Amino acid sequence: MTLDPVVLSRIQFGLTVTFHIIFPAMSIGLATFLAVVEGLWLMTRDELYLRIYRFWLVIFALGFGVGVVSGIVLSFEFGTNFAGFARLAGPVIGPLIALEVLTAFFLEGGFLGIMLFGMGRVGPRLHFFATLMVVLGTTISASWILAANSWMHTPDGVVFDAATHQFQVVDRFRVIFNPSYLVRLPHMLLAAYITASFFVAGVGAYYLLRREHLDFARRTFSMGLGFASIAIALQLPLGDTVAFRMFDYQPAKFQAMEGYWDSTSSAPYLLFITPHQSEARNGIQLGIPFLGSILVTRSFDGVVPGLKNTPALNRPPMAPVFYAFRTMFLLGLLMFAVACLSVWLRLRGSLFSATWFQRVVQYMMPVGFIATIAGWYTSEIGRQPWVIYGYLRTADAVSPVPASNIAFSITLFALSYARFLAAFVGITARVIRKGPAVATGASPYGGSLKRVLMPPEQANRLAGFDGDPS
Template sequence: MTFLGLEAEMLARIQFAFTVSFHFIFPAFSIGTASYVAVLNAIWLWKRDPAYLKLFEYWKTIFAVTFAMGVVSGIVMSYQFGTNWSAFSDKAGPVVGPLMSYEVLTAFFLEAGFLGIALFGRKRVGDTAHMVAVAMVAIGTLISATWITSANSWMHTPAGFSIDPNGVFVPEDWWQIVFNPSFPYRMTHTVLAAFLTTAFAVGSVGAWHLLKDRENRQARIMFSMAMWMAAIVTPIQIFVGDLHGLSTLEHQPAKIAAMEGHFDTYEDGAPLILFGIPDDAAETTHYAVEVPKLGSMILKHEWDGEIKGLKEWPRDQRPPALMPFITFRVMVGIGFLMLGTGLWSLWARWKRTLYETRWLHRAALIMGPSGFVAVLAGWYTTEVGRQPWTVYGHLRTADSLSPVSAPAVGASLLTFIVVYFIVFGTGVYYLLKLMRRPPTPLEDHELDLGPIRTAGITPGPSQDHPLGGHHGH
């Protein structure tokens, strides 16, 4: 039985992809935003400059809304392990279940426990305890990312287990499970992606307000901080992405073949296919625009390195090539646009025109959603490239499905689509509304200057960004 011509397995995969896509954009933003507000609060405590307190208050509200939507979407998503993927839960649960439980115990409770103090407790607990709470929320988001990324990485590069006669994965070595071969690269890549997502969102908001009023000091600070992050972190992310690609080539060569659009094996150097249309049925990439040998140079760091094509694997063990091929190029293309924006900001900073270069501000505004698009493109690349496996090489996706009918999954999928677009569409609209508010200075009665006010000390001279100076220096 099918629903709109689709089998239950494909509908369940689409449903999981849809809900995860909505969920993933919120943690990707909240991980970076939690660290950003912690930095703002620390700078405020250090400098006692009211501009940083205003920015903390401005961004903590945005973080709180993002965090809430991430929690709600995550809870809904997790139910699918029981409704649509119970066979996977039954077989891989002894490994994946504890990892996800550790995330709740070590991270979610930490975040939830300190969140109220971070958001509302400054005047009640004092600056030091409040800073600890803000830092704990930021650390909690990173710990949460660690456990979830470990579980996901294990599904790509499983290690430290045995399989009993019933096909159940039995943990043997938790160190190997947690720190599986792809975990270090995937974890670093994911966290840096979250920081870049936040940097370009913050930079976009700063650019928006600079275009309205280039003298808005809070807008200057957030734009400068965001551009520093873009300029410093993007090259690191590109380097980490290269290491991640080498790890993937070692452990999941079929995924690399799909990402590169290679169906034939190249024994004396593979080209880099810049553009084309992979065709699984015809086993070729149509209209390929190639650079000879460059594929091997990038993947193996040698001009004549052998790269296997998808024909090396039986058809039922190959990932579909079209989506990983396209989404990988979207991710890489955005990465280089981020690099260009960061370098442009360095040039403008050196020329002392960071806050006057209108075209840079317009470019940063356009790049605002780029991080979200890149993380989704990267996730589609890695997850579709893992097919037809849920646990790579050991448990197929078709064998992970619950005994559900296609109409039942299709009906719930349509319900999710309608509800998600209403609920989270409203949430995103509210976030954008918050971001459109100009970050104006706090009034005297809104400031909580603590010991500075009681000592009769006036805050020091204004600084345009944390490193001091004016007009980008």
């Protein structure tokens, strides 16, 4: 069997992204959750919020660390696996990645230490400010990455310089705020909030079912489901907007998502297909009558476009795009249904007594992560065969590296990531089994920044310590 360097390079990058995206999604959501919890603690002085903050801070730190390590690898893979892309698009992508480092990484790095280790050393306002800055840093990081990725989907603000064989930026504003950016960024941020919310609620459900740490369990269960209900209600209409933005700028992706080869009126919403890519037809297809036309055209007899409208050389593979989108969409509907049930049970006063619902929420812990990965697959596989849509094909972007070398590195990556993931899951499970620590009644904050920056002699005098151990 002949190994294809293009396919192998895509598999390696896809493996790296699949592993990496788990942790930024969790970090963005948990950082925001922690900021809300600490703000509530400072407002109410209810020590339960302090226990919640300290518990989730540990899991946030674990995920943040793994996310940073796995994200660095992606930057190197642009050069090692996709040298053609790096050479042509370097003047566009390079500054965006550099801006992420100069803004988000420095902001996170500057305040993460205070957030993780400074509660007993600084005052409450500074510590809360540090938490807010970490939230801002994770959001800015996502913003720059989504700007770069969205430009690859809907390139704008550049011209191709034939003399240098590179893209040259003519309008940096249009590069950043390209046609898909302003809908894809909030879509990704909401996905992170939903992912973290169901994770938090799932841990609360775990404790409720075991009848452990009940005050902690009720509060986290309630807050997680409350945040999830708001975020998923915003996500569904926004996801519809993202889909129709693809319809305008990446019609082939939209056609593959719907699963039809020929344009079809009064189309069912397909749930299962067996596509034959080379023959441009489906062997078996099952769906819900008329729902496809209703969702796409808002009418019973509207026409759903087929993939044959796109030339064969420009068609993405239908099967992975179709099933990745169905996974994301159907899991989104499941999360929306669970959120609606939570509101109904909350209004009836039985949110904490319905054990069947708590069991459902416990099983929902990983659903947000799966939906996020599926959404990313839809976006990235649906862009094929292009790296820069309409400009640069993946086959022309791949580095001239022997296929055997790529296969070897894929094996090493897979083994390394499996160990990382197993370690993260194992440590996180141990933290959850151990449960939240009991908070003391006193304020956990150590003082003000002024005292931290004092010379040791002056700080000791204020503390009543004269330096003599006797």
